Amino acid sequence: MIDRLNTIARRVPTWVVYIVGLLPIPWLLFQAQTGGLGAEPIKALEKELGLLALQLLIAGLVITPARRYLRLNLIKFRRALGLLAFIYVSLHLLVWLVLDVGILSQIWADILKRPYITIGMAGFACLVPLAATSNNFSIRKLGATWRKLHRLTYLAAILAGVHFIWLVKGFQIEPLLYMAAILALLLLRLPKRR
Amino acid sequence: MAYRWINTLTDKDVTPHAAFMNRRQIMGGALAGIGLAGIAGATSAAPEGLEPNSYEDITSYNNYYEFGTGKDDPARYADRLTIEPWTVQIDGLVDKPGAYGFDDIMQQMTIEERIYRFRCVEAWSMVVPWNGFELADLLNMAGVQSGAKYVSFETALRPDEMPGVAYNVLDWPYVEGLRLDEAMHPLTIMATGIYGKDIPKQNGAPLRLVVPWKYGYKSIKSVVRITLTDTQPPTSWNKANAGEYGFYSNVNPEVDHPRWSQASERVIGGGLFSKRIPTLMFNGYEAEVAELYAGMDLSKDI
Numbered sequence: 104m105i106d107r108l109n110t111i112a113r114r115v116p117t118w119v120v121y122i123v124g125l126l127p128i129p130w131l132l133f134q135a136q137t138g139g140l141g142a143e144p145i146k147a148l149e150k151e152l153g154l155l156a157l158q159l160l161i162a163g164l165v166i167t168p169a170r171r172y173l174r175l176n177l178i179k180f181r182r183a184l185g186l187l188a189f190i191y192v193s194l195h196l197l198v199w200l201v202l203d204v205g206i207l208s209q210i211w212a213d214i215l216k217r218p219y220i221t222i223g224m225a226g227f228a229c230l231v232p233l234a235a236t237s238n239n240f241s242i243r244k245l246g247a248t249w250r251k252l253h254r255l256t257y258l259a260a261i262l263a264g265v266h267f268i269w270l271v272k273g274f275q276i277e278p279l280l281y282m283a284a285i286l287a288l289l290l291l292r293l294p295k296r297r
Numbered sequence: 298m299a300y301r302w303i304n305t306l307t308d309k310d311v312t313p314h315a316a317f318m319n320r321r322q323i324m325g326g327a328l329a330g331i332g333l334a335g336i337a338g339a340t341s342a343a344p345e346g347l348e349p350n351s352y353e354d355i356t357s358y359n360n361y362y363e364f365g366t367g368k369d370d371p372a373r374y375a376d377r378l379t380i381e382p383w384t385v386q387i388d389g390l391v392d393k394p395g396a397y398g399f400d401d402i403m404q405q406m407t408i409e410e411r412i413y414r415f416r417c418v419e420a421w422s423m424v425v426p427w428n429g430f431e432l433a434d435l436l437n438m439a440g441v442q443s444g445a446k447y448v449s450f451e452t453a454l455r456p457d458e459m460p461g462v463a464y465n466v467l468d469w470p471y472v473e474g475l476r477l478d479e480a481m482h483p484l485t486i487m488a489t490g491i492y493g494k495d496i497p498k499q500n501g502a503p504l505r506l507v508v509p510w511k512y513g514y515k516s517i518k519s520v521v522r523i524t525l526t527d528t529q530p531p532t533s534w535n536k537a538n539a540g541e542y543g544f545y546s547n548v549n550p551e552v553d554h555p556r557w558s559q560a561s562e563r564v565i566g567g568g569l570f571s572k573r574i575p576t577l578m579f580n581g582y583e584a585e586v587a588e589l590y591a592g593m594d595l596s597k598d599i
Contacts, residue, residue: 136568136569137299141368141369142353142354142357142358142368142566143358143368143421143565144569145563145569145571146563147368192402202569202570203563204573205572205573206573209558209561212558213557213558216553217556218556218559219556255539256477266353269364269556270556271360272418272419273366273467273534273537273538274464274465274466274467274537275366275464277366277466280415281518292298
């Protein structure tokens with residue numbers, strides 16, 4: 104069964120993942136403009152983009168445990184998942200900057216004074232060097248350092264999880280489920296006990 | 298007695314229901330629709346020119362966590378709530394405590410239209426054309442005794458009808474409270490309708506409180522109990538997080554929520570490119586209510 108999935112995975116070109124991964128963007132924009140995102144499309148769009156970014160980050164974190172424990176080999180798609188996550192985080196940030204707050208002075212105040220936004224910015228900052236080095240040229244140039252740098256993904260995922268928990272009102276389940284998934288996937292990366 | 302606060306608006310200012318149902322089609326891709334300019338300009342000034350949100354917006358974008366924490370959950374699930382028969386238990390320091398039937402209450406009250414700004418603590422707002430009666434009239438019907446200093450309220454708690462109460466987002470049942478002078482204020486109403494129709498379940502049917510100068514969570518929905526008391530009653534969001542939500546919860550652009558600014562708000566219905574507008578002190582009702590808080594430090598008594 105796994106062998107069949109691996110065979111299929113080998114045949115699917117990576118660009119398919121990029122296309123499928125980017126399809127939600129025009130769809131969401133269309134929905135936002137025509138009422139499909141409800142009465143407040145700005146926050147709704149911001150949330151959908153943020154959730155997609157988080158889901159893509161998590162999908163990227165699934166790859167190694169899936170290979171280790173299920174022998175499912177999806178490594179070749181991991182770069183696409185990471186870059187797509189970065190694209191969605193950037194759009195999420197852009198919607199916040201331009202459509203949500205819009206006022207330059209308030210943006211800066213928010214970043215400094217609101218912990219959940221500071222955390223979100225820190226998560227974004229972690230992803231920037233990762234996106235910049237998600238190419239073969241960087242892997243060649245950085246060598247072993249590349250692997251160490253890309254462990255920043257773990258920090259970015261945790262920061263994203265905390266960002267989500269911190270921005271909701273009251274005690275809500277959804278962000279806690281995402282955090283649980285992130286932590287579980289990180290724990291699966293720990294070396295197996297002999 | 299009713300009609301102690303009169304809108305500066307008249308019936309002819311209220312946008313016809315039909316026109317508002319088509320509003321989204323009219324605005325479509327237009328970035329600066331006529332409606333947007335109207336909202337942005339008018340609400341930063343006096344109450345004149347308050348343009349009510351569409352019935353669709355008002356009834357599809359709700360915080361009613363008993364039905365789920367998504368903004369669209371109440372519209373999706375609130376139809377499960379049974380509202381007939383409905384009684385309001387009025388007790389505590391009143392002359393005539395007892396279970397008051399909703400129909401009996403409605404027969405005694407004078408229903409009027411009140412077009413109010415509604416400001417959520419999450420920094421979004423709407424203008425809602427409520428129909429309802431002054432809370433003071435209901436309290437006077439029960440006879441408030443002289444020792445009473447506060448009024449507490451309770452929402453219905455129906456685990457078999459409310460899927461959200463399985464989660465402890467808040468302590469259920471939802472409770473709220475007002476100081477007696479706030480409860481007896483002419484602006485404070487019990488709303489029983491919107492746009493002349495019975496108030497929908499997702500908006501707090503069959504009757505809910507509306508205190509327009511406070512953050513929306515004070516305007517407790519689907520009221521089943523009102524108690525007159527001499528001690529400050531517990532309120533749900535204050536119980537959940539006292540550092541973020543106080544008893545008074547007056548709309549105040551100068552006092553930020555710990556996690557976000559309260560200086561501006563998003564008017565619902567403006568679409569993807571709507572601009573934020575500055576939040577007004579007491580949600581624009583400063584002239585009517587500021588005296589209630591004379592001498593209080595509103596940065597401490599949040």
